[in-house]
Amino acid sequence: MEIRHLRYFKVLAEELHFGRAAKRLFISQPPLSRQIKELEEELSVKLLTRNNKRVALTEAGKHYLSECEQLLNGLEKAKQQCQQIHLAESGIFNLGYISSISKQRLSELLKQIKELYPLLQVHLFETSSQKQLTALEQGKLDLGIVRAPIIRPMFTQKSLYEDGFVLALSNSRGQKINDDLRDLNLRTSSFISYNSEYAPVYHQKFLEICSRLNFTPIVMHECNTMQSILELVAYDVGIAIVPKTAQQCGIASDIHFLDIPTSTDIKTQIIMTYLSDNPNKLLITISELIYNLFK
Template sequence: MEIRHLRYFKVLAEELHFGKAAKRLFISQPPLSRQIKELEEELSVKLLTRDNKRVALTEAGKHYLRECEYLLNGLEKAKQQCQQIHLAESGIFNLGYISSISKEKLSELLKQIKNSYPLLQVHLFETSSQKQLTALEQGKLDIGIVRAPITRPMFTQKSLYEDGFVLALSSSRGQIMNGDLRNLNLSRSSFISYNSDYAPVYHQKFIEICSRLNFTPIVMHECNTIQSILELVAHDVGIAIVPKTVQQSSIASNICFLDISDSSDIKTQIVMTYLSNNPNKLLFAISELISDLFK
């Protein structure tokens, strides 16, 4: 028995006329009659009664029609699902992330995705949490890795890790200060920071930490990426309060990091988020890869 036997029988059962059924199937009537006869012989049942005036289904034929419809619908559904999966796996997946996340882990994520879905193109977008959320709403991103909190109800979010803050200064300045925060006059130091509109959560934590240390920061330079901040710090343009995870950055070798003991409880959550109704077939699989890698 082949799928064509099921299709031919279903069309004939709907038309109850060999000529009309053959026309729908784009074949002549004799091959259709032969296929139905082969089907009945294989099943060892009479599916149809036919005479010169009419074709009718037997009780066995009525039951077999229901089963054929179920099987053919299932095959069509499976075909559509396979096509959707293929299109997803050979399409484009847009991933956003904040600049402070580990590039080593990001690189490992890309390798894992490539191994699992070699036809998928992953486009990366390094930008602020707020811009990622807007892009997610507009369908321009599939997943964003952002700094919490997220207050928009249409998003699903999963916590990846908790990030604290450290003071970053050039290695040369760190040696002069002997690696001791108490030897540094923070109130007179020039700070490098994110732009407050670009990264409001980070800016809020930055001001909170300075307040804990009883000084108002003198912000001389504002940047939009953690790499720019670290490069300026490394060249001793100023100092910065940065997420603790940036110590893993390659440029961090030229920078001295000091723990801020009085503010060790000030942290932020790094979360993965996406629109709850995002139809991308690979969304769940890739979100699991991200969760496993960053946890």
């Protein structure tokens, strides 16, 4: 039995006329009659009664028609789903992330996606948490890696890891202080930080750590990316309080990092998030890859 037998029988059962059914199927009547006969012989039942005046379904034929309709509908649904998956796998996936995450893990993620979906284009957008959330709402991003908290009920979110903070200074300055914060005059030091509006959660934690250390920071430069902050630190323009994951950046070898003993409990959650009703078929697979790499 082949799919064409089901299709031919279904059309004939709808028309109850060999001529009209053959016309719908773009074949002549003899091949249609032959296919129906083959089907009846394989099933060992009579599906239709026919004479010169009329064609009618037997009771077995009525039951078989119902089963055929379900089977053909199922096949059509499977076809549509396969096409949707193919389109997703050969389309574009827009991924946002904050600049402080590990680029090594991000590159590994891209390699894994490429192996699984060689036709898929992944577009990367390095930007703040707030801008990512807006882009997710507007459908411009499929998934974002952001800094918590976010309070938006339409989002699905999953925690990846907890990120603490360290002090970053140039290697030349770091060699002079013997890894002791007390050798730094934090009150008069120039700090480099994120813009408070661009990264409010980070800025709040930055101020909280400074308060723990009993000083108000002099912020001389504000940046929108971790790379820019670290480059200025490396050139000894100032010092910065940065997420611990910044130590994994490519420029980290040019920077001296110090733990901040009084602030080990000050941390932020890095999460991945996406719109709960996003129809992208690859969301679950890619979110699982991200979770396994970054957790």
